[in-house]
Structures are given as structure tokens and as C-alpha cells.
Amino acid sequence: MAEILVGTCSWTDRALVTSGWYPRGRRDAEGRLRYYAEQFPVVEADSAYYALPSARTSRLWVERTPDGFVFDVKAFSLLTGHPTRSAALPADLRPALTRRWSAEADPGLLDEVWARYAEALEPLRQAGRLGTLLFQFPPSLAPGAEAEAFLRRCRERARGWPFAVEFRHPGWWRDDREASTVALLADLDAVAVAVDTAQGLPTSMPPVAPVAARRLDVVRFHGRSPHWGTGTKEDRFRHEYTERELTEWLPAVRSLAERTDRLHLLFNNCCADAAVRAAGMMRGLLVSAALPHQVRRAPAAVGGGGAGS
Numbered sequence: 001m002a003e004i005l006v007g008t009c010s011w012t013d014r015a016l017v018t019s020g021w022y023p024r025g026r027r028d029a030e031g032r033l034r035y036y037a038e039q040f041p042v043v044e045a046d047s048a049y050y051a052l053p054s055a056r057t058s059r060l061w062v063e064r065t066p067d068g069f070v071f072d073v074k075a076f077s078l079l080t081g082h083p084t085r086s087a088a089l090p091a092d093l094r095p096a097l098t099r100r101w102s103a104e105a106d107p108g109l110l111d112e113v114w115a116r117y118a119e120a121l122e123p124l125r126q127a128g129r130l131g132t133l134l135f136q137f138p139p140s141l142a143p144g145a146e147a148e149a150f151l152r153r154c155r156e157r158a159r160g161w162p163f164a165v166e167f168r169h170p171g172w173w174r175d176d177r178e179a180s181t182v183a184l185l186a187d188l189d190a191v192a193v194a195v196d197t198a199q200g201l202p203t204s205m206p207p208v209a210p211v212a213a214r215r216l217d218v219v220r221f222h223g224r225s226p227h228w229g230t231g232t233k234e235d236r237f238r239h240e241y242t243e244r245e246l247t248e249w250l251p252a253v254r255s256l257a258e259r260t261d262r263l264h265l266l267f268n269n270c271c272a273d274a275a276v277r278a279a280g281m282m283r284g285l286l287v288s289a290a291l292p293h294q295v296r297r298a299p300a301a302v303g304g305g306g307a308g309s
Contacts, residue, residue, distance in 0.1 A: 002261055003296055004286060005131075005264050006040065007041065007265075008040070008268070009270070010045075016273055016275065033065065034064050040279060041297065043072070044266050045074065049077050049136070055122065058123040066299035073130065075135045076113060080135050081137060121133075132164040132218065133162060134164050135158075162216070164190065165188075166218075168205070170204060182211070190212060191213045192213070196249065198224040198228045199224075201226070203228060213260075216260060217260040219256070219265050219266070220267075223274075237269055238274075239274065240269070246278065250286070
């Protein structure tokens with residue numbers, strides 16, 4: 001049965017930082033990460049989606065967290081086909097990202113972006129702290145031959161790296177498509193990411209719990225806001241999970257745990273400290289549900305020191 005790691009999709013989200021969850025004296029960059037790692041054994045690094053990370057940052061993440069702590073890292077937006085501002089790129093690459101640029105006509109920019117992204121995350125991989133890379137694809141990526149070809153190109157760039165896929169187009173997981181989507185991800189040696197969102201909306205993701213790779217499965221709890229797929233980020237992800245809502249997930253979590261070696265449960269309902277409270281509640285429910293030996297506690301803390309960033 002899988003080892004279950006529970007955490008959140010960010011430790012630097014502004015709403016969390018200003019919520020008061022971090023104690024006094026531990027609210028700088030170093031203090032926040034060290035404190036978070038004392039509470040949970042896994043976190044998603046979402047900053048890499050918005051800007052290319054640096055090797056220095058990866059090394060600091062390793063230094064500030066204990067052995068056994070794991071980072072899932074989001075892929076940079078350009079790598080997954082999301083709209084990307086040229087300002088998010090390093091200065092020398094910005095001229096290449098013109099309005100006419102496309103991945104099909106000029107894949108060279110993507111190749112260079114991937115090379116720099118991978119180089120930046122190598123310290124995490126070498127230290128054994130990289131859980132997976134998370135390729136979250138936009139709602140515009142609908143199932144079909146063109147989308148599958150794009151997925152294969154993404155996987156080819158990331159050959160040899162742990163690779164997880166989250167779809168935002170509901171069609172990938174509808175009843176008539178689920179089996180072929182699982183088969184595609186298995187062929188790509190990709191981890192399937194399940195999601196929890198509000199139901200009954202045009203953009204609602206089906207509440208499925210697929211397994212495509214034995215080594216890992218990931219569930220991202222986005223909250224159940226009625227504004228999912230619309231509005232601001234705060235509107236889309238504002239939700240306070242209830243014990244009943246999380247209890248509904250326990251059968252699926254158990255099923256996933258029986259079919260994988262490791263399971264990451266990550267909370268993305270970024271409203272004040274709602275995500276960390278939901279993660280703590282889920283961990284308690286799992287222990288009460290006779291899964292205590294599978295639920296990983298936070299590793300022992302590392303010592304202080306190191307520069308802020």
C-alpha cells in the first residue's frame with residue numbers, strides 16, 4: 001500500500017503569508033519554508049509556473065528542508081501551452097516570444113526554456129527531493145490527435161524526469177474517454193493527476209481517480225467554488241473544505257493507495273490558511289480511517305542558518 005504524503009500547493013501564496021499561520025520570527029523566506037517543512041512532508045512549488053526557477057533557489061530549498069521532504073514542481077507556463085508574457089522569460093529569450101511565435105513553427109524556444117528549467121531543478125533531483133514535475137495543461141487542450149502529439153513532445157523533452165499530467169479540459173476524463181486517457185499516460189510513463197472541483201459547471205472536472213503509473217499518484221484539491229473556470233484566482237479557488245467533503249474522498253484515497261507506491265494529496269484552496277487547515281484535517285481523517293502507517297509525518301527539522309531569498 002502507498003505511502004501517503006499530505007500537503008499544500010504553495011507555501012508562499014500571499015493569502016497564506018498574510019493569514020497569520022506563520023509564527024512571528026518565521027515569516028521571512030527561509031523561516032517560512034523551514035516552518036512549513038516541520039508541519040508537512042510535501043509541497044508543490046508553484047512559482048516555477050510563473051517564472052523560470054534558478055539552481056540557486058533549488059539549492060536553498062534543499063538546504064532549508066530535512067531529508068525526506070519532497071517538492072512537486074509545476075512546469076513553466078510556456079512549456080504547457082499557457083499564455084506567457086515575454087517578461088516572464090530571461091531577458092535574452094524575450095525577443096523570440098513574438099505574437100507570431102508558435103510551438104509548432106518554432107520549437108527551438110521551448111527546447112531552450114526546457115533546458116534552463118531542467119538545469120535549475122537538477123539540485124532538487126540530485127538531492128532526492130523532487131517528487132514529480134507537474135505539467136498542468138490549459139482548458140484549451142482538448143482530447144484529439146493534435147493534443148496527443150503535443151503531449152508526446154512535452155514528454156520527449158522531459159525524458160528521464162518524473163512527469164505528472166493534470167488536464168483542465170473535462171473531456172479527457174469523461175466516461176467514453178477515461179480508459180484511452182489512462183492508456184495514453186501509461187504509454188508516456190506519466191503520472192495521472194486527479195482533481196477535486198465543484199461539480200455541475202461547464203468546466204467541472206469529472207471526479208475520477210485514475211492510475212497510470214504505479215510509482216505515484218497525485219490528487220490536487222482545488223476547492224469547490226462555483227466560480228471554478230471563471231473570475232479571479234481568488235474566486236476560483238476560494239473554498240473551506242468541510243470534514244464531510246474530505247470524508248467523501250476516503251474510499252478513493254484508499255483505492256489509489258492500494259494501486260500505487262506513493263500518493264500525494266495537495267490542497268490548492270488558497271484562501272487565507274484554508275489549504276493548510278484542510279491538509280491537516282485530511283491527515284487526521286486518514287489516521288482515523290485505519291491508514292496511520294501509510295500517512296507520512298513531517299520529517300525531523302533541519303538546523304537554522306542560511307541566507308534569505
